[in-house]
Amino acid sequence: IKFAIGLCVSIFLGTSQVMAGAIVSELGSYAVLAGAVVNNQGASTISGNVGAFRGTVQGDLISFSSGQLSSPGASREAAALALYSALNIAPTYTDLTGANLGGMTLSAGNYNFASTAALSTDILTLDAQNIDSPSWNFNIGSTLVISQDASIRIINVNEGATPTVMWNVGSSATLQQRAEFLGNIVAYASINLGEGSNIRCGRAIALFGSV
Numbered sequence: 001i002k003f004a005i006g007l008c009v010s011i012f013l014g015t016s017q018v019m020a021g022a023i024v025s026e027l028g029s030y031a032v033l034a035g036a037v038v039n040n041q042g043a044s045t046i047s048g049n050v051g052a053f054r055g056t057v058q059g060d061l062i063s064f065s066s067g068q069l070s071s072p073g074a075s076r077e078a079a080a081l082a083l084y085s086a087l088n089i090a091p092t093y094t095d096l097t098g099a100n101l102g103g104m105t106l107s108a109g110n111y112n113f114a115s116t117a118a119l120s121t122d123i124l125t126l127d128a129q130n131i132d133s134p135s136w137n138f139n140i141g142s143t144l145v146i147s148q149d150a151s152i153r154i155i156n157v158n159e160g161a162t163p164t165v166m167w168n169v170g171s172s173a174t175l176q177q178r179a180e181f182l183g184n185i186v187a188y189a190s191i192n193l194g195e196g197s198n199i200r201c202g203r204a205i206a207l208f209g210s211v
Helices: 015-026 073-088
Strands: 030-034 038-040 044-047 049-052 057-059 062-066 105-107 109-113 117-119 123-127 135-140 144-146 151-155 164-169 173-175 180-182 184-187 191-193 198-200 204-206
Touching: 015 073, 030 044, 030 073, 038 049, 049 057, 073 135, 073 164, 073 184, 105 109, 191 204
Parallel strands: 030 049, 030 204, 038 057, 044 062, 105 123, 109 135, 117 144, 123 151, 135 164, 144 173, 151 180, 164 184, 173 191, 180 198, 184 204
Antiparallel strands: none
């Protein structure tokens, strides 16, 4: 498992999204946050801090390219809960319920899945269209599943731009083996990251379950 954190957070358009952008900054340098436990199995490399709100970090040792194990404290938990709430009230302009993200090209915007969102063994392309602060907000009613070897890429990014990708998940998120993911996952329950999976420019936040 590999995690990478890059603080690629811009301020979104719309009142609730401006709130979300401000809240993300309160999470500081945490790459992984869990409500219950962080359970690491195997060789994982993480750039950023790791912590659990009400449990412990357990399992195999984590290799840090930067960051450390650290208690997030009540303020970080409050920020994570506030972020989830803010994203839930963000406007959703495009309904993708029932669609598979594999093979799609999406411009910056807000996208809604009433239930499960899935990315098959294919590529999801996010097209920034050379705008200054492109942002994608995915509101998912239940689960997010990124299949084995699937990937997300971003194109047409202006030099110096700060793209933001948020995945607000109503239950749990799963990245299968060797999935190449982009963005911040905020899951109500748990996040499962398969062997060889990689989160680029993002965080894994499970509010009440484990990572």
